[in-house]
Amino acid sequence: MMGGKLFRNFSFFSATLSFFLLVGIFAILFTYAQESMHEFGFDFLFNGTWEADEDDEGGIFGGFIPIIGTLLSTIIAMVIATPLAMGIAIFLTEIASEAIAKPVSIAIELLAAIPSIIYGMWGLFYFAPIVQSTVGGNGVGLLTAGIVLAIMIIPFMAAITRDSMNTTPLVLKESAYAMGATKFEVIKDVIMPYSKGGIIGSIILALGRALGETMAVAFLIGSVMSIPRNITDPTTSIPVLLANNFAEAQDLEMSSMYYLALILFVVSFFIITIAKFYFLGRKVK
Amino acid sequence: MAKENLVMEIKDFSFTYAGAEKPSLKKINLPIEENKITAMIGPSGCGKSTLLRAMNRIHDLYPGNKYEGKINLYKADGSKQNILDIKKENDFIKLRQEVGMIFQKPTPFPMSIFDNVAYGLRLSGIKNRSELEGRVEKALKGAAILDETKDRLKESALGMSGGQQQRLCIARAVALKPRVLLFDEPTSALDPFSTGAIEELIAELKEEVSVVIVTHNMQQASRLSDYTAFMYLGDLAEYDKTEKIFLNPTQKLTEDYITGRFG
Numbered sequence: 001m002m003g004g005k006l007f008r009n010f011s012f013f014s015a016t017l018s019f020f021l022l023v024g025i026f027a028i029l030f031t032y033a034q035e036s037m038h039e040f041g042f043d044f045l046f047n048g049t050w051e052a053d054e055d056d057e058g059g060i061f062g063g064f065i066p067i068i069g070t071l072l073s074t075i076i077a078m079v080i081a082t083p084l085a086m087g088i089a090i091f092l093t094e095i096a097s098e099a100i101a102k103p104v105s106i107a108i109e110l111l112a113a114i115p116s117i118i119y120g121m122w123g124l125f126y127f128a129p130i131v132q133s134t135v136g137g138n139g140v141g142l143l144t145a146g147i148v149l150a151i152m153i154i155p156f157m158a159a160i161t162r163d164s165m166n167t168t169p170l171v172l173k174e175s176a177y178a179m180g181a182t183k184f185e186v187i188k189d190v191i192m193p194y195s196k197g198g199i200i201g202s203i204i205l206a207l208g209r210a211l212g213e214t215m216a217v218a219f220l221i222g223s224v225m226s227i228p229r230n231i232t233d234p235t236t237s238i239p240v241l242l243a244n245n246f247a248e249a250q251d252l253e254m255s256s257m258y259y260l261a262l263i264l265f266v267v268s269f270f271i272i273t274i275a276k277f278y279f280l281g282r283k284v285k
Numbered sequence: 286m287a288k289e290n291l292v293m294e295i296k297d298f299s300f301t302y303a304g305a306e307k308p309s310l311k312k313i314n315l316p317i318e319e320n321k322i323t324a325m326i327g328p329s330g331c332g333k334s335t336l337l338r339a340m341n342r343i344h345d346l347y348p349g350n351k352y353e354g355k356i357n358l359y360k361a362d363g364s365k366q367n368i369l370d371i372k373k374e375n376d377f378i379k380l381r382q383e384v385g386m387i388f389q390k391p392t393p394f395p396m397s398i399f400d401n402v403a404y405g406l407r408l409s410g411i412k413n414r415s416e417l418e419g420r421v422e423k424a425l426k427g428a429a430i431l432d433e434t435k436d437r438l439k440e441s442a443l444g445m446s447g448g449q450q451q452r453l454c455i456a457r458a459v460a461l462k463p464r465v466l467l468f469d470e471p472t473s474a475l476d477p478f479s480t481g482a483i484e485e486l487i488a489e490l491k492e493e494v495s496v497v498i499v500t501h502n503m504q505q506a507s508r509l510s511d512y513t514a515f516m517y518l519g520d521l522a523e524y525d526k527t528e529k530i531f532l533n534p535t536q537k538l539t540e541d542y543i544t545g546r547f548g
């Protein structure tokens with residue numbers, strides 16, 4: 001009984017702690033961002049200049065380029081990853097025999113566990129030259145970052161989608177086959193609608209992950225403050241800009257980076273909340 | 286028993302599950318009479334579901350099962366087909382539209398009531414809206430569920446009660462105008478009231494289709510069926526008119542089972 005009480009107190013403590021952490025992080029970001037928010041207001045979102053004055057005291061800072069870079073690299077990643085991940089999940093649950101599905105499933109789970117810096121290094125040394133020789137550009141840039149991001153989130157997305165497809169009751173599939181449905185029709189009419197919540201949830205969680213990814217993108221996006229005119233152009237993203245500039249930045253620049261961090265935090269928070277509570281949490285009958 | 290009254294005929298049928306050492310069915314010979322209700326009874330694990338699931342070849346969704354013998358399906362035009370010869374996906378689809386199946390638990394699809402019943406019709410290529418509507422209504426009426434559903438056809442089928450869902454599943458199967466309907470313990474997950482409604486429905490259905498029903502409920506088998514097959518350990522122990530099986534069985538085993546001395 002003692003143990004039970006201790007455990008309850010402990011879990012209560014952890015749960016409260018995570019809530020306060022969340023609020024605390026938000027409060028800190030918000031406080032430190034104040035200077036920049038006062039100075040630039042909402043124009044911050046649309047201003048593409050990021051320049052400190054000579055004396056490092058002030059300057060003009062706008063989040064437009066990293067925001068655009070984050071959005072574009074994420075969009076590229078999602079456009080590539082979503083159909084592939086769905087395909088893999090369908091293959092694993094409905095098409096592959098057990099002998100194939102098992103090892104592939106394990107491989108996918110392992111891929112999902114690889115630290116992102118390794119994807120970044122692999123992308124830079126191995127993949128960027130391939131992109132350069134096939135589509136042109138400098139190797140590093142939006143497209144390379146987007147594709148490697150896609151490769152990073154595919155295993156994760158495929159694994160969640162597969163799990164939710166696997167919850168489709170066998171008799172439900174059998175009854176569709178018993179009506180004369182083909183495999184394709186069973187997938188489309190029974191499995192997909194049945195696991196819709198999990199599928200959308202996995203897409204949104206992957207989106208959250210792509211938005212916040214730092215290491216892999218830092219290697220691959222080029223880290224230059226310029227608006228990409230072309231899909232292969234280098235640019236930067238919010239996490240990359242933060243990681244690169246934190247060491248030297250002061251005052252207003254520092255505050256502007258907190259402003260950027262706040263934007264990313266709020267957007268990711270909403271995305272994950274929607275995914276978790278609306279889609280993944282909802283029980284399908 | 287004259288051949289022309291049969292809708293299906295199982296001949297020397299043996300079945301072994303993938304990976305299993307012993308066969309689950311051994312040389313089964315069983316006629317299925319047209320427009321009659323045939324009940325399959327027997328203790329758990331004797332092979333009732335296995336046999337039923339062979340009759341629309343739903344087993345073939347899973348690889349590696351072994352079977353031999355014949356299962357003939359007699360068509361409306363008098364021709365016969367050994368359904369164990371079927372290999373092409375198209376022929377499987379035709380078979381399953383001719384031999385429908387209803388499961389133990391209701392299995393409504395995650396779509397509206399209307400779409401559930403229209404599902405098989407759409408698969409079979411009917412697109413015309415008014416034809417679909419007509420056939421859906423007829424099927425719902427046939428499954429005695431039209432009154433309860435006609436104002437909520439657009440609502441999700443998942444919101445219905447268990448008994449309603451099961452009748453919806455029957456409507457869904459009936460809509461395809463099958464020659465045979467296979468029921469695997471269709472009422473074992475339902476309350477007595479819904480069970481009564483389903484039994485009544487099955488009794489009416491035999492005007493249109495031939496019915497094979499697996500049940501553990503002896504009253505249900507005796508009330509409902511015209512013929513009864515008693516299975517035991519993968520064998521067909523006894524088959525006869527239901528009255529004969531229940532009043533005067535030939536085998537001691539059958540008598541022990543129906544009087545509840547084991548099971």
Ligand SMILES: Nc1ncnc2c1ncn2[C@@H]1O[C@H](COP(=O)(O)OP(=O)(O)OP(=O)(O)O)[C@@H](O)[C@H]1O
Binds near residue numbers: 303333
């Ligand atoms: N997928 C399977 N793989 C291997 N053996 C199986 C499989 N399904 C059933 N069996 C075996 O086949 C035999 C017949 O099973 P079946 O499900 O047909 O019995 P049943 O008469 O329908 O029983 P119940 O009344 O419990 O539903 C049993 O011995 C069972 O263990």
Ligand SMILES: [Mg+2]
Binds near residue numbers: 333334335469
């Ligand atoms: Mg069974």
